[in-house]
Amino acid sequence: MDSWTLGGLELRSRLILGTGGAHSLTALERAIEASGTELVTVALRRVDPGGSGGLLEVVQRAGVKLLPNTAGCFTATEAVKLAQLAREAFETDWVKLEVIGDERTLLPDAVELVAAAQRLVDDGFTVLPYTNDDPVLARRLADAGCVAVMPAGSPIGSGLGISNPHHIELIREAVSVPVILDAGIGTASDAALAMELGCDAVLLASAVTRAEDPAAMAEAMRYAVTAGRMAAAAGRIPRRYGRALASTPEAGRPDL
Amino acid sequence: MDSWTLGGLELRSRLILGTGGAHSLTALERAIEASGTELVTVALRRVDPGGSGGLLEVVQRAGVKLLPNTAGCFTATEAVKLAQLAREAFETDWVKLEVIGDERTLLPDAVELVAAAQRLVDDGFTVLPYTNDDPVLARRLADAGCVAVMPAGSPIGSGLGISNPHHIELIREAVSVPVILDAGIGTASDAALAMELGCDAVLLASAVTRAEDPAAMAEAMRYAVTAGRMAAAAGRIPRRYGRALASTPEAGRPDL
Amino acid sequence: MDSWTLGGLELRSRLILGTGGAHSLTALERAIEASGTELVTVALRRVDPGGSGGLLEVVQRAGVKLLPNTAGCFTATEAVKLAQLAREAFETDWVKLEVIGDERTLLPDAVELVAAAQRLVDDGFTVLPYTNDDPVLARRLADAGCVAVMPAGSPIGSGLGISNPHHIELIREAVSVPVILDAGIGTASDAALAMELGCDAVLLASAVTRAEDPAAMAEAMRYAVTAGRMAAAAGRIPRRYGRALASTPEAGRPDL
C-alpha cells in the first residue's frame, strides 16, 4: 500500500483539500468525502474555534486532520501571530504558512516568508510553507526546518495548471522533504502532471470547490493523483522526436 | 455507471490497448488485466489465426474483444485486402484501419485512408480509422460511415503526448461519432488530457508495453482515463490570467 | 546577399503578403512597402482584372509580383476553374491553391487539395498549395509537382502562431521544395520561429492588415523573418535542462 510521511504523520491520500470557495457546507462535506483526503486546510480568519456548527464540525465529522493556514497575511509578524493564536485555539502546532506579497496575484513574498518560517520553526511549529516555484527559495525553506515545501503551479485560483514544469522538477531535486504542489491546479491532468514531475502530493481548493460539480471533481482529482503517482513509478517511455517507433515491425520476427 | 457505445457495442472501459512492443506474453497479459480494457487491437501481420498458443490466446483468455488492425499497410488496396483476410480468419468485421504514409513518422496518408475507409464501409466493415489530427479529414471519415475517428496526439511510439490540443477539440466539434485519441500518449497526464479535450476513449500501446513496469503503467492509465473523463463532466473552473481569485476574502463575510 | 528561389523566380524577401482584411487601399499600400515583400497574394473573388483603380493598381504600383489565390473554393473543380480564369485574366500561371474543407476553421481539405494540385500542375500551372501541417500530405503535394508547400501554423486569422512546431520540422525534412509557413501568424516572434524551424518564407495577411498599425507590424515582420532566418543559419546553442552553464566559471582560467 502506497503511503508517505509528512511531518511524522503517515498518510495514504496524496491529496490535500482547501475549503475556500465552497458554496455550502454540504457541498464541501461531500467533496471532502469524495476526495479521500486525510488533511484539510482552513483559513484561520474563517473559523471561530469556540463556535458551534460550521466548518470545523464538517472537518471533524469527516475524520480528517485540520491544517490551519495563514491566508491573508502580508508580513512575517502577522503570520507568526496568527499561527500562535491558531496553536492555542486548535491545539495543533501544524501550520500552512502563507505570507502574500501581492493582492493581485496572491503570490508569496519570498523575504517575509523565509523570516516567518524560521521564527515558527524555532517556536516549535510544524511548518508547511506555500512558496513560489523558486528552487533556491525552496531549499532555504527546507534548510530552515520546514517539513515540506509547497510551490505554486500558477497563481491561486487561476486554474492555469503548472506554468513552469521544469522548475517543479528542479525543486524536487533541490530538497529532500516532501514537495506538495499548491495552487493553480485547474483540472485532473494538472494534478496527474504534478505527481509525474515528482511531487509527493497535491493541494487544491478552487479547482474542486468552484467546479460545477465539486464532489465529482474531487473524485476525479483523487484518481488523477493516483494515476500520476503510479505513472511516475512505472517508468514512462522516453520522448522521441523526428522518428516514430513502430510497434509493429515490418520485417523479421515481430517483437511480440 | 459510465458507459459508451462504439459500433453498437456498449463498453465501460474507455481504454483500448495495443499489443505492439510487449516484451513477453506474460507481461502483456498482466497489463491487459491491470488496464481494465475490453478491447485489444492486434496487428494482423503478427498473428497466426490458426496457430495454437500465443497472442490470440492471451486476448481470448482475458475475455476482451479483438480488434484487428492493418498496421504496416501503405496503400488502400493493401489495407482493404488485409482487412478482408482478417474478417475471414477472425470472424469479425471490425477493423482498426491504418494506412501509413511515411515509414519515418508512421503518420497516416490522408488520401489513401479515405479511399480505404470508404471501400471497407461499403463492404460492410465496422471501420475505426487511425487518422492525423485534421478536423476536415475526421469529418470526411465520419461522413464515409466510420463508427469512430482516431486522431493521433503525436507520432506512434513518440510519447510526445498531445501536440496540438486545439485540433483535438476541433475534431470533437466536427464529428458526432466517438473520438478516440490514438498514438503519442506517453504518461498518465496525457491520457487524462485527452479525455478533458472531449475524447471518448484513449488507445495506447507503447506507453504501456514499453514502460519499465507495464502492468503498473496500465493501471495508471486506467485511473487517468477515469480522472479525465470525470473532470470533463464535472465542469472545471475557468482559466484566469492576470488576477488571482482569493479563496479567502480579506473582508466581509467569507464565502463559506 | 541572402536570396531564395521559388518556382524559378529569385527572391530576396522571405515575406509574402496577403491583402485580406485591409481597412483601406492606402493602409495596404503602406504595409506592402514597409514589409519589403516582392510577392502579394490576392483573392480572385476580390478583384476585377479589367476594372480601373483598386487593389490591382496598388499591387502594380508597388512593383511586386501578383500571386492569385483561390480562397473560398471548397472543391477541386471550383478551384481549378477559378485558377484557369485567373491565368487568362492576369496573364500568370502562378496560383496559390486553397481548397477549404470547413467554413469554421478554414482548414484545407486534403483529398480535394491533392486532386486540384495534380490537375493544375498537369495543366502547366506553377502551384503553391495551402495545406495543413501534415508531413505526408506535404510530400504528396511536392511529388505532384508543386513548387512549394505552404503549411498552416494554425487556422487562418486565428493569430495562434505555430501550434505544432514539430510538424513543421517534419515537413521541412519531408520535402525538398521551399516550405512557406502560411496562416496563423499573430506576431513577430511567430514569424521568427517559423524561420528557425526551417521554413524558407512566411506568408501572412491578417497579422498585418488587421493590426492596429499595419505598416508598423509589416516592418516588424520584415525584421522578424530576417532575424529568424539568420538565427537558423548561425547555429543556436543547445537546450539544456537541469543544469545551468555558467558563463563565468568559478575557478581556473576563465573561458574568455
Added chain:
Amino acid sequence: MDSWTLGGLELRSRLILGTGGAHSLTALERAIEASGTELVTVALRRVDPGGSGGLLEVVQRAGVKLLPNTAGCFTATEAVKLAQLAREAFETDWVKLEVIGDERTLLPDAVELVAAAQRLVDDGFTVLPYTNDDPVLARRLADAGCVAVMPAGSPIGSGLGISNPHHIELIREAVSVPVILDAGIGTASDAALAMELGCDAVLLASAVTRAEDPAAMAEAMRYAVTAGRMAAAAGRIPRRYGRALASTPEAGRPDL
C-alpha cells in the same frame, strides 16, 4: 527614433551583451559590433582593470558602456564588496547585481539579493539586479531603488527561452522601472517574444557567444529585438480559438 532610458542614460539599442562564453576576443569584438549594443556586462572576476590588453580594451574600442557584474557571488556581503571594488577600479557606480543561490541552476537567492540591492542603492550605486521571474520580488527590488529589474527567462546558459511568459507579463505590470529579460534566451524568437511581453530590453551572453557563428547570431538578435519591440507597439491581432476569420468573405462586398 526609438530610444529608452536606463538609470538616466538614454539608449537606442535594446540589446545588452554579456561576454561569458566567448571563444576569443576577436569573436567577441565582432559580435559586439554586429549586435549594435551600447552596453556590455563583464564579470568582475574575469578582468584585471589595470592589466593591458584583453577584454576591457575590446569593450573600450567598441565604444560601449561597461556594466560590471557580480557573477559568482553567493552572499550579499560578497556581492557588495565586489561592487565596491569595481566602482573604484572602473570608475562607474553601475553594477549588474548577481547573487546566486545554487551552483547547479545559477538561479538567484531572493533573500540575499534584496539585502544586497538595498545596501548598494544606499551606498549610491546604480543597481540592475538579476532576479528570478517573481513579480513580488521584482516589485521589492524596484521599491528598493533599483533602476531596472532583470528577470530570468530560464536558467543561465540553458537556451530554454522564456519558460513562464505569464510571469514576465506580471512583472511588467508590477513595476514602473525598465524590465530587462536576462538569462535563458536561446534564439531570435525568444528575444522577440521577450519584447512582445513588454520588456524594455534583452540581455544575453551564451546565446551569442556560444553560437556557431557569434557575429551572425548577434545580428539576428539585433533584428529580433527590433521586431519584437515594433510588434508590441503595432497592436497585434487577438488570438481566436475555435473559429477562423476569413480574410476573404464569401458573400457581400469584400472587406477591401
